[in-house]
Amino acid sequence: MSNPRLTPTSRADLLDELEADIYDVVVVGGGITGAGIAREATGRGLRTALVEADDFAAGTSGRSSKLIHGGLRYLASGEVDLVRKTVTERTAVHTMAPHLAEPCWMVVPARNRVTATKFRAGITTYERLGAVGDEDRHQLWRQDEIRTNEPHLRTDTYNFAVAYREYLTDDARLVLGVLRAAVQSGATVASRLKVTGLNDRNRQVNGVTAECSISGREVRVAANIVVNAAGPWVDEIARMEQNPPASLLHLSKGIHVVVPRERFSVNHLIICNTSDRRSIFAIPRGDVVYIGTTDTSYRGERPLWPEIDLDDVEYLLEPLPRYFDVEPLSPRDVVAAWAGVRPLLATEGKAPKELSRKDEVTVGRGQMISIAGGKLTGFRRMAEDVLKVVGEQLGKDLPEGPGTTPIPGGNPTVVDSGDQEALRLWRLYGSEAPEIRSLDSVRLVDDAPVVGGEVDWAVQVEAATTLVDVVYRRLRVAWFVPQHRWELATAIAERMAVLVGWSNEQLNAELASVHSHFEDELAFDSGVPGVPK
Structure with missing residues (x-):
């Protein structure tokens, strides 16, 4: 069996190792942001540890729409810089892990030629920002192509459809792969090790205290720099440094529902508009299709396993008969579902759907670095931004990072799509x-x-x-x-x-x-x- 392994040979030895060393960086949070930072730090030669309170990818990073995409809709709100950064990252993730960034057609139905032309103009800009090659340029489907490619899409309503490239991923598997790449470069990582406090010397944060939920043992991890990449729990960790901290986050809940593909059959990724003019996706995967997502403020007590409400389920199912010639789906057709909490940057007076998906790096009073916001697609660039601040705090010019070096499992492979x-x-x-x-x-x-x-x-x-x-x-x-x-x-x-x-x-x-x-x-x-x- 090949290395690298996240599984320690001994839990006790792993905890001993964390206490014995003084690390350059300790990362708090085992989602995609923390994993990306650990990979970037070890790839630049820094002694790095990462601790996660629960399982790796247990939170937001395992509960997304499972897309590596640039966010076409953000062009409409003028966030060109955000789109430029994330759209180019699609190719980077595909290079690192082709199996976790699978090219697919994202289909936008259009009622008439004028609407299709408008969509094509936006998508052309999107493709230019992403330096998309000719073979992946968007396609215009007329009714015959729609009937061939998406037989259940309503051609009595939609005369055209525009299909453009996006990438399908498995978010939790991506986290695991990136973490294993970090371990391969020398990182020490531990799940089920919840940070309960920050260590400091002369008002400078220089490590964390954590409790092992498996053994109950308390562990003190010493480090020159602490990076807070705890996703929805960023504010909670920041509060350990300064109370009250400037609140960084507005939590937004997104749910997805899963239905059998034999009940609701689609061949590609389809964009539909809801009654309040939001875009949702219908995405096929094996024998099922999942539909999502919602975007509502979350103030509950279960950010790890958020509640799934009937209103949210009905909201996602309601627009489907307007797009597809199928019997309307009901909540009884749903065979699985998930909900996640997005850690968006807080902006007073704005609803979740209006909030930017940008990320922000801040430094606290005790010099702890926190990163909040961002998108799954942009994890690698976010890590690079954090390492710039790490280098400044260490007072050294760090070498280049791992870039798009393939992660474990990322070597090119030919697979039989019929099997x-x-x-x-x-x-x-x-x-x-x-x-x-x-x-x-x-x-x-x-x-x-x-x-x-x-x-x-x-x-x-x-x-x-x-x-x-x-x-x-x-x-x-x-x-x-x-x-x-x-x-x-x-x-x-x-x-x-x-x-x-x-x-x-x-x-x-x-x-x-x-x-x-x-x-x-x-x-x-x-x-x-x-x-x-």
Whole structure:
């Protein structure tokens, strides 16, 4: 089995290592922002540690629309610089991990030629900003092309459609890959290590104190610089340095619903407009289509597992019959769903949908660096911005970073798109898929394209410690193989019990936890498809 591994050989040894060293940088937060910073810092030769309170990608970074895109809609609001930066990053991520930045057609339906011409003008500007090559230039579909490419799109309403390139990703898998690249360069990373305080000397922050949720042990990590990349929890960490801090964030909730592809069939990524003129996506993945997202202020108490409300579900389903010649979908058609909280930069008086997706780097009174806002697509540039400030604080010119060097699994690979099992493994593991199959290529459940080696890899390489880690963030079966998710969860739990030594009591507790999350995400409806009562 190949390195690098996120799984430590010993949890106690990992905690000892964190306490024994003095790091150049300790990063707080194991989402895509923190992972990108850890990769960038180690790639520039800095001794780097990263600590995450829960599992890697447990928060916002595992609950996005799973797109690597530049944000075409931000051109309309004049955010040209934001679009320029993120649209060029699509190619960078594709170079680093082709399996996690898969080129797809994003389709914008248009009622008439005038509207189609308007869309094409905006998309042409978008393509110029992104230096898009001729082979990826947008296409204009007339009714015949629409009937061929998207048979269920309403040609009685939409005479044209404009298709342009965007990229589909798996956000949690991208986080894991970037973290493994950081470890490959020498980073020390630990999940389930929650920061409870900041260490300081002469009013200068010089490390963190954290508590291990597995052992209960308190750990003090010393570092010259602390970087706060905690996503929705940035303000909470900042409050440890200065109370009250200047609030950086406005939290916005986004939900996605999953329906069977046989019930709602689309072939490409489709943009639809809601009743309040927002854009949402319908995105096919395997045997399902997911639809999202909402954008509402979040003031709840569950930012890690936000509530999914019936009103939000109906909001996403309502516009679909206006675009597609299908029987209207109801909440009963939803077989899975997820919600995430976006950490947007706060601007007084603005609603979430009006807020910029820009990022901002700030330095606190104790010289802790915090980064807030930003988009999944721009994680690499955000890391570069943070490292500029790190270099200034260290008083040294840092060497160039890793750039677009491929992350683990990122080597070019040819995959048979007609083999659904092979395609799924490639989308999750890229060029490392053969290693997973070499561990065990036998399916866990006969009718589901999920193999036993994936569980072994998740535990032995990717630091999965709970059933939720594997079902939701490693194998992705909770949302994308929902018709078999309970059978798969049971098979995964039984395999994990052998790998990590769970007792029957622990195994049942892990199954109960997953069952609870399955029920909770569909609590807006009285039925819970695929889950035994």
